[in-house]
Amino acid sequence: MSAAREDAPLRCEGLARSFGGLQAVAGVSLALPAGQVTALVGPNGAGKTTLFNLITGNLRADAGAAWVRGRPITGLKPWQVARLGVARSFQDLRLFTHMTVRDNVLAATERSAWFWQPGGAAGRKRRQAAAEAALEATGLAALAGARAIDLAYAERKFLSLARILAAEADIWLLDEPASGLDPASRTRFAELLRAATGRGVAICLIEHNLDVVAELSDRIAFLDQGRVIAEGDPRSILRDPALAAIYFGDRHEPATAAAETTA
Ligand SMILES: Nc1ncnc2c1ncn2[C@@H]1O[C@H](COP(=O)(O)OP(=O)(O)O)[C@@H](O)[C@H]1O
Ligand SMILES: [Mg+2]
Numbered sequence: 001m002s003a004a005r006e007d008a009p010l011r012c013e014g015l016a017r018s019f020g021g022l023q024a025v026a027g028v029s030l031a032l033p034a035g036q037v038t039a040l041v042g043p044n045g046a047g048k049t050t051l052f053n054l055i056t057g058n059l060r061a062d063a064g065a066a067w068v069r070g071r072p073i074t075g076l077k078p079w080q081v082a083r084l085g086v087a088r089s090f091q092d093l094r095l096f097t098h099m100t101v102r103d104n105v106l107a108a109t110e111r112s113a114w115f116w117q118p119g120g121a122a123g124r125k126r127r128q129a130a131a132e133a134a135l136e137a138t139g140l141a142a143l144a145g146a147r148a149i150d151l152a153y154a155e156r157k158f159l160s161l162a163r164i165l166a167a168e169a170d171i172w173l174l175d176e177p178a179s180g181l182d183p184a185s186r187t188r189f190a191e192l193l194r195a196a197t198g199r200g201v202a203i204c205l206i207e208h209n210l211d212v213v214a215e216l217s218d219r220i221a222f223l224d225q226g227r228v229i230a231e232g233d234p235r236s237i238l239r240d241p242a243l244a245a246i247y248f249g250d251r252h253e254p255a256t257a258a259a260e261t262t263a
Contacts, residue, residue, distance in 0.1 A: 015064035026226030047167035087169035
């Protein structure tokens with residue numbers, strides 16, 4: 001394994017998970033470098049969300065392991081993984097719909113499952129400042145007092161991002177955060193990601209729109225049937241006709257990419 005892979009803030013080796021007879025994730029090894037967006041691309045059902053769930057402890061792995069900055073996280077609970085600096089968004093957002101926008105963001109800054117928080121009054125001030133900065137950065141400051149349930153679709157997606165920003169994590173796992181955004185929102189989203197990678201955040205982005213992938217990602221890992229079948233720079237992956245055939249649902253093309261790039 002290369003030194004770069006060893007040094008990555010987050011990496012996994014051989015992660016696997018079956019549901020009954022279905023191998024949803026079939027031995028995935030991946031490293032997320034600091035300061036880069038790694039796009040996780042693949043057809044529906046490829047295992048992308050399940051891979052996130054295995055990393056974050058939302059699902060138990062049948063095999064394999066994952067590390068945050070060299071520390072094993074296999075078997076940890078989701079809140080323990082979050083405390084190590086891994087923030088995650090969900091495809092279905094999972095906001096506290098009847099809480100205000102501000103309280104949704106504040107809740108994401110809490111580092112402990114307990115009512116009391118470490119750091120006392122100074123810690124609380126710091127969390128409040130982080131929440132306000134996240135609201136500002138995502139354009140939600142004016143809506144801070146609204147209930148999450150009353151937000152428009154794009155605003156809810158930005159609220160999910162504001163929660164990640166406020167958590168001050170240096171590893172972000174984003175499950176389709178840009179889907180359904182209008183062009184102006186997409187531009188704002190791109191700026192937020194660039195600002196984060198500029199600070200050294202390691203981002204893994206599940207994204208279906210290949211234009212968004214081309215614009216935002218530094219690397220692509222292409223997942224199919226639970227395996228990473230290609231990994232590399234976006235231009236070469238997006239040009240590969242065999243991968244395009246898999247992605248767009250036409251499997252009659254010869255699968256040359258699989259032979260070339262399996263990790
Ligand atoms: N909790 C679950 N129980 C049973 N099957 C599941 C579960 N979660 C995911 N799957 C199945 O695992 C496969 C991968 O799903 P998923 O990781 O959601 O794919 P993706 O996010 O790439 O679209 C799919 O066939 C899906 O139906
Ligand atoms: Mg998914």
